[in-house]
Every structure is written in C-alpha cells, then in structure tokens.
Amino acid sequence: MTLGLDKNRMLINGQLARSSSHEVFQSINPATEEIIGAVPNGTHEDLDRAIRAARVAFDRSRWSEDREFRIRCIRQLKSGLDKYRDTLRDLTVQDVGSPISMTRHAQLDDPIESLEWVAKLAEGYGWERDLGVARPLGISSRRVVIKEPVGVVGAITPWNVPHQVNLAKVGPALAAGNTVVLKSAPETPLCASALAQIANEETEIPAGVLNIVTSARPELGAQLVGDPRVDMVSFTGSTLTGQKVMANAAGTLKKIFLELGGKSACVILDDADIEMATMVAAFTVCTHAGQGCAITTRLIAPRLIFDEVVEATRQYMARLPAQDPTLESTICGPVISDRQRRRIEGYLDLARKDGAIFVLGGDRPARPETGFFVEPTLLVGIDPRSRVVQEEIFGPVLVAYAHDGDQDAIDLANSTPYGLSASVWSSDLDRAMTVARGIRSGTVSVNGGLWYSPDVPFGGYKASGLGREGGIEGFEEYLETKAIASPG
Numbered sequence: 373m374t375l376g377l378d379k380n381r382m383l384i385n386g387q388l389a390r391s392s393s394h395e396v397f398q399s400i401n402p403a404t405e406e407i408i409g410a411v412p413n414g415t416h417e418d419l420d421r422a423i424r425a426a427r428v429a430f431d432r433s434r435w436s437e438d439r440e441f442r443i444r445c446i447r448q449l450k451s452g453l454d455k456y457r458d459t460l461r462d463l464t465v466q467d468v469g470s471p472i473s474m475t476r477h478a479q480l481d482d483p484i485e486s487l488e489w490v491a492k493l494a495e496g497y498g499w500e501r502d503l504g505v506a507r508p509l510g511i512s513s514r515r516v517v518i519k520e521p522v523g524v525v526g527a528i529t530p531w532n533v534p535h536q537v538n539l540a541k542v543g544p545a546l547a548a549g550n551t552v553v554l555k556s557a558p559e560t561p562l563c564a565s566a567l568a569q570i571a572n573e574e575t576e577i578p579a580g581v582l583n584i585v586t587s588a589r590p591e592l593g594a595q596l597v598g599d600p601r602v603d604m605v606s607f608t609g610s611t612l613t614g615q616k617v618m619a620n621a622a623g624t625l626k627k628i629f630l631e632l633g634g635k636s637a638c639v640i641l642d643d644a645d646i647e648m649a650t651m652v653a654a655f656t657v658c659t660h661a662g663q664g665c666a667i668t669t670r671l672i673a674p675r676l677i678f679d680e681v682v683e684a685t686r687q688y689m690a691r692l693p694a695q696d697p698t699l700e701s702t703i704c705g706p707v708i709s710d711r712q713r714r715r716i717e718g719y720l721d722l723a724r725k726d727g728a729i730f731v732l733g734g735d736r737p738a739r740p741e742t743g744f745f746v747e748p749t750l751l752v753g754i755d756p757r758s759r760v761v762q763e764e765i766f767g768p769v770l771v772a773y774a775h776d777g778d779q780d781a782i783d784l785a786n787s788t789p790y791g792l793s794a795s796v797w798s799s800d801l802d803r804a805m806t807v808a809r810g811i812r813s814g815t816v817s818v819n820g821g822l823w824y825s826p827d828v829p830f831g832g833y834k835a836s837g838l839g840r841e842g843g844i845e846g847f848e849e850y851l852e853t854k855a856i857a858s859p860g
C-alpha cells in the first residue's frame with residue numbers, strides 16, 4: 373500500500389506537526405544525488421514541546437501501568453509497518469542508499485519482525501520477583517522486587533540503518549512502559565517521518581507517548597540529552613558524539629545507554645577454510661559500503677599464508693563493485709553523502725602517506741557517474757598502530773595485516789580502542805572458541821555463525837559503548853528496579 377507523503381510529519385503530542393519555524397529540509401538520494409523529499413526542520417521549541425508531551429504522558433497517563441494496552445500498540449505498529457512495507461522498501465533505498473537486498477534483512481524486514489519479539493517478551497516478562505520473608509535487624513519483612521519503566525526516554529539515532537536503530541529503541545522502550553522522544557538522524561529523515569505517520573495513523577499509541585522530531589539542527593541532540601525532564605538517553609552513533617552525550621548527561625545525572633562505533637577484526641587462524649573465510653570477509657566489508665558499526669574492517673591473517681589470504685580476499689571483493697542499490701545483485705551501494713565520501717577519502721590519503729599498498733580500489737568508481745560511491749578497497753603494508761588501522765572509517769575499506777599465532781591474533785584484535793564485534797575462523801572449533809573468548813568485544817562470529825537476531829544482546833566493550841540493545845538485556849536497559857519491603 374502506498375503511504376501518501378506530506379510535509380507535516382513530525383509527531384508531537386499525538387499530532388503530525390510542522391516545524392514551528394515552518395522550515396523544511398531535504399533528503400538526498402545518495403545514489404542519484406537527487407532530492408527525494410522534504411520534512412520539517414524541527415526547532416528547539418518543537419523539541420521542547422515533544423519533551424513536555426512525553427513527560428506529561430508518563431506522569432499523568434496509565435501508559436506505564438497498562439501492559440496489555442502497550443503490547444497491543446506495539447503489535448499495531450508492526451501491522452502498520454507491514455501494511456506499508458513496499459513503500460517503506462523503496463523509501464529506504466532512496467533515503468539511505470541501502471542496497472535493496474538489505475531491506476529484506478537489517479534495513480527493514482528484520483526490524484519490523486523484531487517488534488513481535490519485543491511484544492512477546494513484554495507479555496512473558498517477570499515484572500515482579502518475590503524474595504520471600506527475611507528478618508533484617510530482627511524485623512520480619514516480606515520483600516518484593518519490581519521492574520518499572522525508567523520514565524521519559526530520549527532516543528537519538530544515526531543514518532546507516534535507520535529503521536533498525538529507530539525500532540530497536542522505540543519497541544523495547546515503549547513495551548517497557550516508557551514514553552519516548554526520538555530525534556532521528558538528519559541524513560535519513562524520510563524513514564523517521566514515515567514511522568511518525570504510521571505510528572499516528574495506524575496505532576492507538578496515546579498522545580505524548582511517542583514523539584518523533586526530525587531536524588537538520590545538530591544542537592537538538594544536545595538539548596534532548598541535557599533536558600532535566602528526560603530520565604534516560606538511548607544513543608546510537610559515533611564514539612565521539614557518544615563521549616559528548618556522556619559528558620552532557622552528567623549534568624542531570626541520567627541513565628545513558630550508548631551504542632557506538634567499531635573497528636572489528638576478522639581473525640583467520642592457520643587451519644581455517646580460507647575460501648569461506650575470505651569470501652565472508654569480502655562480503656561483510658562491502659555490505660552497505662561498509663556502513664555498519666559491527667562490520668569487520670580489519671583482516672588479521674597468519675603470516676605464513678598472508679599473501680594467499682589477501683589474494684583470495686581481493687578476488688572476492690573485486691566481484692562486489694560499488695553500484696546502483698536498486699539492483700538486486702548489489703551488495704555495495706553508495707555511502708550516505710559527499711561529506712562521508714570525503715571523510716573516507718581523507719583516510720585513504722592518510723594510508724597513501726603511510727606507505728600502504730592498495731591491493732584493490734582506493735578511488736571513486738568511473739561508473740555510476742553520479743552518486744556518492746567509493747570503490748571497495750583492500751589495504752596492506754600499514755603499521756597496526758596507524759590511524760587508518762585504529763579509527764573507524766565507515767566505508768568499504770578493509771585493512772589486512774599479519775599475526776604470528778593465536779595469542780598474537782587475540783592481542784592484535786584487541787589493539788584498538790573499540791570492542792564491538794569480531795569474527796574468528798578455524799577448522800578446530802575449540803581453538804576458535806578460545807580465541808573468541810579472548811577477544812574483548814560484545815559479539816563474535818565463529819566460522820560464519822550469525823549472532824544477529826532480536827533475542828541476542830548486542831553492544832560494545834571499551835569505546836564501542838555502554839549497555840546492550842536487543843535480547844532480555846536490551847529490554848532491561850529501559851527498566852528501573854525497585855525493592856519494596858512490608859511487614860511479613
């Protein structure tokens with residue numbers, strides 16, 4: 373079914389709203405550089421109204437107490453998104469530049485399906501735990517532990533997988549009984565405003581419970597974090613912004629949950645299936661032009677077979693060119709913007725200065741002629757301490773370097789500030805599991821096993837974040853714990 377798009381699609385206090393300044397801003401299709409639509413450019417005043425509405429809805433309505441109603445609303449949201457799935461698929465390809473094949477997984481279909489998982493979790497969740505009677509200080513007391521929503525959640529999201537991140541916050545936060553103000557990424561505003569419209573038109577979610585503010589003003593994120601009426605900030609974005617969020621949240625000492633950047637390692641051991649390992653490594657780094665926080669962007673291979681591994685990876689990467697994301701065969705689409713492409717090119721220049729060897733790529737492809745494309749790039753000959761190896765590039769750039777045995781591989785995998793994800797390849801599962809345990813990251817894939825699923829907690833060690841999204845752990849991020857004792 374087609375979703376009629378208009379320009380009034382922020383959701384504030386139950387109304388589809390214009391910006392108080394009447395301004396709009398545009399979304400640009402990264403594959404064609406064409407303007408594909410416009411949404412309200414939310415102001416400080418708009419965000420203030422959204423926060424006030426969320427506060428009133430939390431403090432003055434029965435939303436936080438009525439679990440059955442909440443779960444019904446989550447299911448209505450899923451049905452509404454289902455109804456407009458085809459429109460959303462086209463919109464996502466255009467707004468995000470996502471390969472259409474990805475919309476059948478992480479970019480659209482999986483996030484929609486995950487709402488049912490969240491609804492079921494909330495239905496069966498143990499909201500109370502009876503600890504029985506004890507006699508602290510000789511006073512006989514019956515103790516019960518109850519789980520309650522945190523309150524008003526400020527959700528701030530990035531552009532690379534907008535539906536995934538928006539729904540991974542909105543779903544569990546609402547199911548847990550919170551009210552939400554979502555400030556979406558300025559680069560992909562149409563995905564967020566479509567969600568606003570569907571939530572408004574297809575669900576009974578009461579006024580103020582879910583507010584969605586689109587804005588090109590970067591200061592709005594900081595305003596949301598610093599506002600004392602907001603009880604918790606659920607943030608996904610870069611580590612640099614995450615640090616600012618953490619510092620800003622200290623002023624009002626609120627709960628923060630941070631999903632940040634990564635520089636994940638693919639570790640190949642000397643007994644691995646090289647064909648399979650390199651095929652997956654190449655596919656992973658090319659997926660969505662490397663714009664995934666958990667994508668493995670460092671290839672750490674045994675010194676004795678290093679050249680063989682690099683050549684096999686090169687061959688697989690060469691079969692995955694950057695191309696039109698509307699083609700079913702596309703794995704590597706454009707990057708989000710010219711700014712992001714220049715940022716990636718800055719790292720490639722740095723690699724050149726550092727004496728890296730470009731085994732593949734390093735430029736803009738000759739075709740397509742328009743769009744923000746970067747060739748899949750494979751680099752060797754770089755010092756593992758260099759910035760290109762240590763910092764998140766967020767493009768289709770894989771850096772390969774050698775290890776001298778399992779412990780060295782673990783040490784190298786752990787040698788960046790990040791700890792989001794990793795993969796390990798070995799024909800000996802016990803050996804692979806030992807290496808997986810040694811890597812300090814929130815998720816590890818062994819021999820191609822996939823952790824990506826709504827019941828799996830996902831998140832980072834070290835500079836990759838605080839807390840977990842998904843799974844029971846992710847749901848519990850949005851809950852407070854209260855202990856009540858009465859004479860027993």
Ligand code: NAD
Nearest residue numbers: 529530531556557593594609610613616631632633634665
């Ligand atoms: P970003 O940090 O630039 O922006 C993220 C969001 O924060 C945007 O909505 C932005 O407007 C807002 N923002 C900017 N300054 C702010 C401030 N001072 N206070 C509060 N909010 C502020 O990130 P991006 O470029 O949109 O996204 C790419 C990054 O996101 C990458 O680093 C990627 O690894 C990360 N990411 C992480 C995960 C994860 O689950 N760990 C998932 C997706 C993306």
